[in-house]
Amino acid sequence: MINAMTLPNCFFIEAAKAGTTSLHTCLDQHSDIFIMERGEPSFFQHAKETLNFTGSDDKEWAETLVTDPGDYRALVNRSGGLRARGEISPCYLYFDKAPERIPRDIPQVRLIVILRHPVDWAYSHSLMNRARGCEPATTLANAIDKEAERAVSGWDWRYIDAGLYHRQMDRYYCRFPRDRIKVFLYDDLKDHDEFFTELFEFLGMDPAFHPDTSIHYRTASLPRNAILRDLVTKPSAAKSMLKRLLLAGARTLVKQRASAWNFRPPERLAPDTRRDLFQRYIAEEFRKLEPLIKKSLHEWFH
Numbered sequence: 001m002i003n004a005m006t007l008p009n010c011f012f013i014e015a016a017k018a019g020t021t022s023l024h025t026c027l028d029q030h031s032d033i034f035i036m037e038r039g040e041p042s043f044f045q046h047a048k049e050t051l052n053f054t055g056s057d058d059k060e061w062a063e064t065l066v067t068d069p070g071d072y073r074a075l076v077n078r079s080g081g082l083r084a085r086g087e088i089s090p091c092y093l094y095f096d097k098a099p100e101r102i103p104r105d106i107p108q109v110r111l112i113v114i115l116r117h118p119v120d121w122a123y124s125h126s127l128m129n130r131a132r133g134c135e136p137a138t139t140l141a142n143a144i145d146k147e148a149e150r151a152v153s154g155w156d157w158r159y160i161d162a163g164l165y166h167r168q169m170d171r172y173y174c175r176f177p178r179d180r181i182k183v184f185l186y187d188d189l190k191d192h193d194e195f196f197t198e199l200f201e202f203l204g205m206d207p208a209f210h211p212d213t214s215i216h217y218r219t220a221s222l223p224r225n226a227i228l229r230d231l232v233t234k235p236s237a238a239k240s241m242l243k244r245l246l247l248a249g250a251r252t253l254v255k256q257r258a259s260a261w262n263f264r265p266p267e268r269l270a271p272d273t274r275r276d277l278f279q280r281y282i283a284e285e286f287r288k289l290e291p292l293i294k295k296s297l298h299e300w301f302h
Contacts, residue, residue, distance in 0.1 A: 007106050008036075008076060008085045010203060013092040013172075014114030019189050020088055023114075026196070026211035027086070033205070034079035035086045041066035041075060042089045044105070045098040084203050094162050099171035109180070110203060111172060115293075116186035117300050118163025118286075119277045123269045126159060141273065144281070160281045166289040173292060183293045275302075 012035075014020065020040075027035045043066045050067075066072045079085040092098040093113065102109060116124075119140075126143055129135030137143035144159050151158065172181060182202045188195050192213045200207045283301065290297050 008087050008109065009106070010084055010086040010110045010112065011092060011102065012086060012088040012112045012114070013098075014088075014090055014112070014116075014184075019114065019186065020090060022189075022213075024088055026213060029211040030084075030200075030205065030209055032082050033084040033086065033203075034082040035088060036075045037078075040064060040089045040091065041072065041087060042091045042098075043067070043069075043072040043087075044101045045089070045091050045095045047072075047101070084205060093165075093168050096171070099175060103175040111176065111181045112184070112199065112202070113169070113172075113181065114184045114186060114189070115165055117278075118160075118165070118282050119269070119274050120186075121163055122159040122277075123274075125157070125162075127266050129157075140269070141277065144277070163282060164285045166285045166292060169289065169292055183295060185295065185297075187299075 012020075012023065014023075024035055027033050041064075046065050046067050047069065048067060066075065076085060089098075092102070102111075122144075123140050126135055126137075126140045130138075135143060137146060140159065147158055147160060151161075169183075182199070184195065184198075193210055196210055197207045200209060278300070286297055286300060
């Protein structure tokens with residue numbers, strides 16, 4: 001696909017909404033690790049494709065993907081010869097082309113996987129989509145009920161299907177030796193020192209290095225007013241007029257204060273709902289996942 005000398009030697013293929021942004025920030029602090037600055041390029045899933053996603057807000061997401069080999073090579077070449085050259089693309093876990101292409105083109109690559117409780121992941125993802133105005137369903141259960149219909153119409157993201165980790169992990173274990181795959185659970189990130197020690201050892205780096213983990217990113221939130229959200233975040237005639245009337249500093253202040261007022265913390269997913277969704281859609285799949293990844297998932301069943 002592209003010259004082996006310009007390819008990454010590690011992929012982070014964790015489930016989406018599993019600490020991707022924070023992980024990227026921490027890895028960037030290591031002097032011998034390069035992580036592509038363009039978020040989730042997903043080249044090995046979408047190489048040479050003409051993208052035609054039809055789901056709500058899929059077009060905006062598709063614009064972040066890299067499909068051209070030359071563009072991807074240019075991203076990797078910025079590594080400057082660092083020992084670890086990595087990419088964070090959660091879609092490599094879910095979609096089916098990447099597990100075939102990656103071992104074909106980079107058989108010695110190391111894979112780092114972070115798995116989050118699938119219902120927690122789904123709820124977090126649905127909140128993000130609602131905050132951006134691309135999830136019309138007002139509850140996770142309602143969105144799940146529409147998954148089959150959305151799949152037929154070309155929507156590219158799923159809530160339940162994306163959390164069926166056994167089938168996703170099995171595709172990689174069938175193609176890579178176990179010593180090339182390192183699996184973490186989302187809760188492992190709570191112990192920063194142990195997590196990064198294990199991660200750097202797996203990558204063949206100095207395990208004594210510990211990044212600054214004090215930087216926190218905005219947690220999930222929902223808008224009180226969708227019109228105000230769109231005015232702040234999307235192009236519009238009203239927004240263009242305000243740009244002409246206000247100085248740059250004033251525009252920034254107005255945007256910050258409008259966002260601070262408009263976005264509120266969401267309600268927590270009710271424990272009964274969480275448990276019911278897990279048992280109804282996912283539990284059977286996870287009974288097969290435990291022996292595959294050789295990790296206890298006991299807490300996920302309660």
